[in-house]
Amino acid sequence: MTGNQARSESLLRRLLDETLDPAYEQAAERHARAPVTQGKPRGWTQGLLLAACLTLIGALSTVVISQVRSSAPQRAELREALIEDITAQRAAGDLLQERLAEVRDEATRVRQQLLAATSQGQSALDELDRAESTAGLTAVQGPGLLVTLTDAPAPEDGGDNLGRILDRDIQSVVNELWAAGAEAVAIDGQRLGPTTSIRSAGQAILVDFRPITNPYLIEAIGPAGMFDRLLESGAGRTLVSYASAFGLGLDVRPQEQIELLPGTGAAAGRAEPVALRADRREQDRP
Numbered sequence: 001m002t003g004n005q006a007r008s009e010s011l012l013r014r015l016l017d018e019t020l021d022p023a024y025e026q027a028a029e030r031h032a033r034a035p036v037t038q039g040k041p042r043g044w045t046q047g048l049l050l051a052a053c054l055t056l057i058g059a060l061s062t063v064v065i066s067q068v069r070s071s072a073p074q075r076a077e078l079r080e081a082l083i084e085d086i087t088a089q090r091a092a093g094d095l096l097q098e099r100l101a102e103v104r105d106e107a108t109r110v111r112q113q114l115l116a117a118t119s120q121g122q123s124a125l126d127e128l129d130r131a132e133s134t135a136g137l138t139a140v141q142g143p144g145l146l147v148t149l150t151d152a153p154a155p156e157d158g159g160d161n162l163g164r165i166l167d168r169d170i171q172s173v174v175n176e177l178w179a180a181g182a183e184a185v186a187i188d189g190q191r192l193g194p195t196t197s198i199r200s201a202g203q204a205i206l207v208d209f210r211p212i213t214n215p216y217l218i219e220a221i222g223p224a225g226m227f228d229r230l231l232e233s234g235a236g237r238t239l240v241s242y243a244s245a246f247g248l249g250l251d252v253r254p255q256e257q258i259e260l261l262p263g264t265g266a267a268a269g270r271a272e273p274v275a276l277r278a279d280r281r282e283q284d285r286p
Helices: 005-015 022-115 119-134 167-179 226-232 232-245 276-282
Strands: 140-150 186-188 198-201 206-209 211-213 217-221 247-258
Touching: 022 119, 140 167, 140 226, 167 186, 167 198, 167 206, 167 217, 167 226, 186 247, 217 247, 226 232, 226 247, 232 247
Parallel strands: none
Antiparallel strands: 140 217, 140 247, 186 217, 198 206, 206 211
């Protein structure tokens, strides 16, 4: 056997006996030694950092909870003070309304005494009476309807109450009553006039910026046909469907006699006479 053949056989035998490269063996040895030399210090550092974070979170939570508990009595006192202030302001407003009604009645009596002495004065007095009646500034009585709207019971799961009466529900009923021929309308005793606003502020419903509460009573004086026209109107059918679907209350009852107090009215900030169409044609002629 020559030297070249011997070297070839030695190389083949080495390839068959040593199938794994020495570099792989060295890398495996380093990997096996790594947990012993580096894994323990790294795990200990991470555990210490986690413990510090949890301690900090616990301290912050304790501070927040203590602040919330300490401020709870202050919030309760502030709420009670606001309720008392609102009640006092409302009582003062009611007294002013009563005083306004007294002064208005006195002014009406004096006006009637002065104007009724002459025919021209009586004519002006009749015109004023018609204007005040249209504006809801005089007390009226007569047959009509009593419409009661009631919120549906709150859901037991604490979800949204889809059967809660909204301001637009009351608006639609009032508009249908006017269209059905109502001569005078009041909501929870508050007489409606030409400038009355019905709107919401949050979950509260306001009539001329005065809150009204559930159940909502709508009184209307007018012809007997209002009952059928209201129930057959779009608003009536919509409320009937809401009552069936969401459980809100709708009750419409004819009344033989309804008495409505005069409204307070809204002071006009600016008023200008409006020319009639015939007058404008006369002005436009050359």
